[in-house]
Amino acid sequence: MTHAALSESARMILDSAVEFAEGSGGMLRARVMREKVGQLDARTWKQILGLGWPLVCVAEDRGGLALGLDAVAALAEGTSRMLLPEPLASNVVAAGLLSDCGDAAAALLEQLVHGERLAVPVFPATRGKTPLLLKHVPDCYPGTSLLVAKESGKRFCVRALAIDAPGVTLVSAACVDGSMLSDVNITDAAWQAAPTVGEGPLARAAWLRAHDSLLLSYAAALVGVMDEALAQTVEYMKVRQQFGSPIGAFQALQHRAASCHVDIQATRALVYEACKASDPFLRAKAAVAAKARASAAGLRVTKECVQFHGAIGFADEHHIGLYLKKAMALGARLGGEVQQRVSYARLLAAGEALA
Secondary structure (H helix, E strand, O other): OOOOOOOOOHHHHHHHHHHHHHHHHHHHHHHHOOOOOOOOOOHHHHHHHHHHHHOOOHHHOOOOOOOOOHHHHHHHHHHHHOOOOOOOHHHHHHHHHHHOOHHHHHHHHHHHHHHEEEEEEEEEEEEEEEEOOEEEEOOOOOOOOEEEEEEEOOOEEEEEEEOOOOOEEEEEEEEEOEEEEEEEEEEEEHHHHHOOOEEEEHHHHHHHHHHHHHHHHHHHHHHHHHHHHHHHHHHHHHEEEEOOOHHHHHHHHHHHHHHHHHHHHHHHHHHHHOHHHHHHHHHHHHHHHHHHHHHHHHHHHHHHHHHHHHHHHHHHHOHHHHHHHHHHHHHOOOOOOOHHHHHHHHHHHHHHHHO
């Protein structure tokens, strides 16, 4: 791994994330949890809370670490190497959003960091009238509150809707990687009863930052997925014999593996460079660009890794196929390559209109 651009704190988080993902059961636990769709490993989540990871981007005056987006990305990259199944990215971003929203969100933030609730921000903001239908919401585990924003004219507010509250119903389905997506129906009464955790310009700025943070988290997670997939593949190529030689000795395969390595490093560089953007408009463009490239590269690299393994790579019993499935799921979160390119074009058009 090459991480010269990371801050010292982000590098330490990356190393601890990799160590924890390996020590908490690694791929064997990831495979077991893949069959337990919708179930949260309470013991592992308690350990995650003990490490303070949900506090990564929470303000210091609210008990957080107040680290930058590169630390959020490093956490996502490190834990994804062993396909950690817990809803870490969504809850880290939710904690940062609640922190930025101010005092109205303090109670839910306290519950989140103490493990009493989970929280998931649901993007994009809705402009429709209630009742609401939220499509393909990830990580709706028991005890989750959805952070839903509604924009009406100049009024912007974020409310917290508990998925077990009256008037909130879910229809959930398993994804190819064992994660879960839910369609959530919210009645008008449920929306009106939900507490407001943020409103006005402050909440809107926090919402946009959280959206970019989640995009970069997914992009960084894809970097971790394809980097580990390639590392495992290279080790396999050293021992798999064909015509009396390791297949890694064949120049054609070396060139393909080198192309994968370049793809990974270019994507990683874009992700962590995007984390440095401080201007909201530049950050939004950079996050969209990073997610577009990561979604495409994640599929390219993991597909190649499956091919390098030959027939065994297509067997569900082999770990390498799980990396392809994780890349498929992460690549689609908040929109894949095509959707991100469309978003980038819209951002450019908006910027030109304001110029």
